[in-house]
Amino acid sequence: MIKLLDPTSEGQAAARDALPRPKSLVDKRVALLDISKPRGDVFLDRVQQHLQSLGVDTRRYEKPTFARVAPVDLKQEIVSECDLVIEALAD
Amino acid sequence: MAATTRQANAIIPEGYSGFIAVVKRDCATCRLIENVLADMAGELDLQVYSQDDPGFPPGVDEVNDDGELEFSYRHDIEIVPTLMRMNAGQEIERLAGWQRDDWRRLTALSALGEDLPVFSPGCGSKSVDPGMPEKLAFKFGDSPLQARRIEVASQQDEHELVFERGWSDGLPVVPPTEARVLRMLAGTTRSPSELVGVIPPDNAPCTVEKVAINAVMAGCKPEYLPVVLAAVEAACRDEFCMHGVLATTYFSAPILIVNGPIRDRIGMNWSHNVLGQGNRANATIGRALQLVIRNVGGGRPGGVDRATLGQPGKIGFCFAEREQDSYWESLAVERGFAAHESTVTLFAGGGVHPIGDQASRSPESLTRSLALSLRTVHHAKAYNGADALLIISPEHMRVFRDAGWSKARFRSELEKHTTVAGHTVIRGADDIAVGMPEGLADKRLRKFRPGGLLIVHAGGGAGMWSAVITGWAANGPKGSVPVTVAIQT
Numbered sequence: 001m002i003k004l005l006d007p008t009s010e011g012q013a014a015a016r017d018a019l020p021r022p023k024s025l026v027d028k029r030v031a032l033l034d035i036s037k038p039r040g041d042v043f044l045d046r047v048q049q050h051l052q053s054l055g056v057d058t059r060r061y062e063k064p065t066f067a068r069v070a071p072v073d074l075k076q077e078i079v080s081e082c083d084l085v086i087e088a089l090a091d
Numbered sequence: 092m093a094a095t096t097r098q099a100n101a102i103i104p105e106g107y108s109g110f111i112a113v114v115k116r117d118c119a120t121c122r123l124i125e126n127v128l129a130d131m132a133g134e135l136d137l138q139v140y141s142q143d144d145p146g147f148p149p150g151v152d153e154v155n156d157d158g159e160l161e162f163s164y165r166h167d168i169e170i171v172p173t174l175m176r177m178n179a180g181q182e183i184e185r186l187a188g189w190q191r192d193d194w195r196r197l198t199a200l201s202a203l204g205e206d207l208p209v210f211s212p213g214c215g216s217k218s219v220d221p222g223m224p225e226k227l228a229f230k231f232g233d234s235p236l237q238a239r240r241i242e243v244a245s246q247q248d249e250h251e252l253v254f255e256r257g258w259s260d261g262l263p264v265v266p267p268t269e270a271r272v273l274r275m276l277a278g279t280t281r282s283p284s285e286l287v288g289v290i291p292p293d294n295a296p297c298t299v300e301k302v303a304i305n306a307v308m309a310g311c312k313p314e315y316l317p318v319v320l321a322a323v324e325a326a327c328r329d330e331f332c333m334h335g336v337l338a339t340t341y342f343s344a345p346i347l348i349v350n351g352p353i354r355d356r357i358g359m360n361w362s363h364n365v366l367g368q369g370n371r372a373n374a375t376i377g378r379a380l381q382l383v384i385r386n387v388g389g390g391r392p393g394g395v396d397r398a399t400l401g402q403p404g405k406i407g408f409c410f411a412e413r414e415q416d417s418y419w420e421s422l423a424v425e426r427g428f429a430a431h432e433s434t435v436t437l438f439a440g441g442g443v444h445p446i447g448d449q450a451s452r453s454p455e456s457l458t459r460s461l462a463l464s465l466r467t468v469h470h471a472k473a474y475n476g477a478d479a480l481l482i483i484s485p486e487h488m489r490v491f492r493d494a495g496w497s498k499a500r501f502r503s504e505l506e507k508h509t510t511v512a513g514h515t516v517i518r519g520a521d522d523i524a525v526g527m528p529e530g531l532a533d534k535r536l537r538k539f540r541p542g543g544l545l546i547v548h549a550g551g552g553a554g555m556w557s558a559v560i561t562g563w564a565a566n567g568p569k570g571s572v573p574v575t576v577a578i579q580t
Binding site: 008013068 | 269
């Protein structure tokens with residue numbers, strides 16, 4: 001019988017369910033993450049205005065470059081300071 | 092006299108003192124000395140191991156059947172006949188082939204082989220037939236391989252299994268059997284379990300063994316493995332930003348440029364059709380890196396690979412610089428390596444764009460001509476400090492050589508001709524919306540990022556064609572920077 005060697009990492013991604021959608025934004029703080037793509041700030045400015053008019057607390061964050069994954073520090077900062085994230089993903 | 096046989100005993104009996112002969116009927120020298128062996132068996136304590144016929148040699152009562160080659164493998168038999176003298180289980184001396192005087196001395200039988208020639212060379216042991224050492228290592232050795240084994244059912248086609256499991260880039264691959272992977276690993280002195288890097292996008296640790304498996308699949312020969320290992324290392328460097336190179340909607344793929352003596356040693360192409368098909372090393376080394384990213388890193392089109400169009404070089408893109416008759420220092424030397432070092436440089440690039448100029452005979456004209464095409468990299472109105480790979484053909488190189496232009500001079504002139512007045516490329520100029528911000532209208536704008544233009548000499552001797560390969564739009568410290576790594580041979 002032919003046996004082949006597995007060329008993959010043999011890893012299996014942990015299955016994670018998405019968190020339940022929040023029923024309301026009351027007492028929640030929303031992170032607004034700009035990934036440094038052009039005009040991401042324009043989009044997030046509008047979102048922020050809208051959320052603020054609803055009385056929702058927001059905080060702005062920015063990735064150093066869109067070309068790389070977010071630094072661990074930034075992810076931890078967002079997790080420790082906010083309840084939700086809205087990301088301006090593309091230009 | 093009919094020989095009787097018993098199972099090959101891979102381990103010499105404990106404390107054995109006497110002689111061991113390893114033979115095969117298929118060897119003319121073994122047949123020549125069959126009476127010698129019969130004489131020895133009558134006089135001495137002799138164990139004969141026969142690789143292909145337990146009835147051979149006919150004059151010996153008991154022949155050990157080494158048809159499975161376990162004895163030969165475990166005792167590193169390379170030539171038959173081999174005669175070993177043992178004392179208390181230890182090998183004292185070994186002779187290969189027939190040399191009458193040596194056999195007489197070793198056996199202390201002074202009339203041995205009286206009617207035979209004084210010398211007859213032996214034949215190759217079956218245990219060292221092509222491909223056999225790896226098979227035997229797999230069968231009898233302690234396999235150093237850790238990868239999970241996937242059994243192919245008898246009704247199953249192994250090539251189809253590879254496709255079904257998603258291990259292929261869309262083309263057939265060489266099924267990675269244990270024997271093939273062991274053979275591949277002979278191309279490096281590095282341990283199979285050594286970590287080469289952490290492969291994006293899954294950030295999966297990748298060992299030498301996993302690289303070897305994918306190199307087998309890509310069609311590499313073992314001697315290419317050091318280049319593949321260096322390429323994987325380069326791709327894992329943070330500054331190369333492989334995750335982004337893969338994830339972008341842009342066309343980019345790691346393009347491998349090989350410099351130094353290894354180009355010759357493994358038979359790479361730097362001449363005719365250098366960027367095309369037909370050379371095994373060029374075709375498979377780049378493919379091996381892509382398969383590592385796909386299989387170990389988990390990077391697949393439509394998954395983390397979000398390329399809008401992609402390009403054929405994403406199957407694999409690797410070539411060598413034409414160094415021997417170049418007038419300029421090579422890419423690797425320019426990047427700080429010695430000419431005698433072998434290196435691989437990774438450049439995150441798109442497809443090949445030809446630049447034809449069959450009229451320029453002065454370096455001034457040719458530089459302006461090349462600059463004109465280079466100014467279209469990304470877009471003719473993009474002046475953000477791009478990266479590009481310029482491949483100068485021998486006939487274009489001749490123009491610079493005849494005029495005595497160094498690479499440095501060419502670079503400096505090229506920069507002059509790829510720097511433009513801002514107002515010609517701002518948004519709205521030429522009634523085209525895309526362009527540079529209006530605020531730059533009064534500035535002089537440089538096309539390329541300092542250090543972002545790589546220049547390589549390659550191609551066949553005839554044809555006034557050069558080529559440009561556009562770098563990934565996200566270049567420099569915030570994106571991808573070309574990386575050169577020395578190849579450990």
